Amino acid sequence: MPEFQTRFLLRRPNLPLAEAWALLDGPEPAIDDLIEIPLLGNVSAGLPIEACADAATIRVPSCMIRRNTYALRVRGDSMIDCNIFDGDVIIIERQESAENGETAVVMINDQEVTLKKLYIDRAGVRLQPANERMAPIFLRNSDIQVLGLVMGVVRQEELAA
Numbered sequence: 001m002p003e004f005q006t007r008f009l010l011r012r013p014n015l016p017l018a019e020a021w022a023l024l025d026g027p028e029p030a031i032d033d034l035i036e037i038p039l040l041g042n043v044s045a046g047l048p049i050e051a052c053a054d055a056a057t058i059r060v061p062s063c064m065i066r067r068n069t070y071a072l073r074v075r076g077d078s079m080i081d082c083n084i085f086d087g088d089v090i091i092i093e094r095q096e097s098a099e100n101g102e103t104a105v106v107m108i109n110d111q112e113v114t115l116k117k118l119y120i121d122r123a124g125v126r127l128q129p130a131n132e133r134m135a136p137i138f139l140r141n142s143d144i145q146v147l148g149l150v151m152g153v154v155r156q157e158e159l160a161a
Contacts, residue, residue: 008061009083009153017082017103017117018130021153024061034059037091038070043105043115045076045084045129058089064152068094071154072105072115078129079103079115084153090115091152098146103130105147108139113147 009021039056058071074088082103084090090105098104104118106127116127116137125144127137 004156007155007157008064009155010064011151017084017150021083024063033062035062035065037065039089040070040072042075043072043090043113045074045078045086045115058154060091060152060154064091066093066151068148069151070094070148074115078131078134081130081132082117084115084130084150085155087156089154090150091154092148093151094148096146098149103150105150107145107147108137109143110145115150118146 008024010024011017012020012022036057036059039058060071070092071089072092074084074086074090077086079085084103092105095104098118100119102118103115105113105115106118107113114127114137116129119126119128120141124138124140127139127144129136
């Protein structure tokens, strides 16, 4: 059975997401420094998927916790240019709005959720993948609801034998 190392990436403020990740250095955080937060299910980094709540939890370093923090597991590869990969767990700060260009978890038509960069203009909303092989999704402002912004990543990496 392969062994895995857990890596914690914290978002640094005021940088584009592709450059914003800081690895929390040193040995894995002490057990008493880890705080349990809800892992509410999956979010699509690709085509939107139906929103399904889960009741799991995940332990993350206390420095990754803000108010109203939760986690989602990423499914898909539309955000690879922001260093968010299939299987990563993203740490989300619950917010109802986002600035242009922010990477957000968005609910579409009260049914589906997706992880994309959000752009708002007169014509509506563009949900932009961070993968040049994938097309953006164009919607009306009334079709979406921002659920939160990405603040961190938890990644399991297989250790070399």
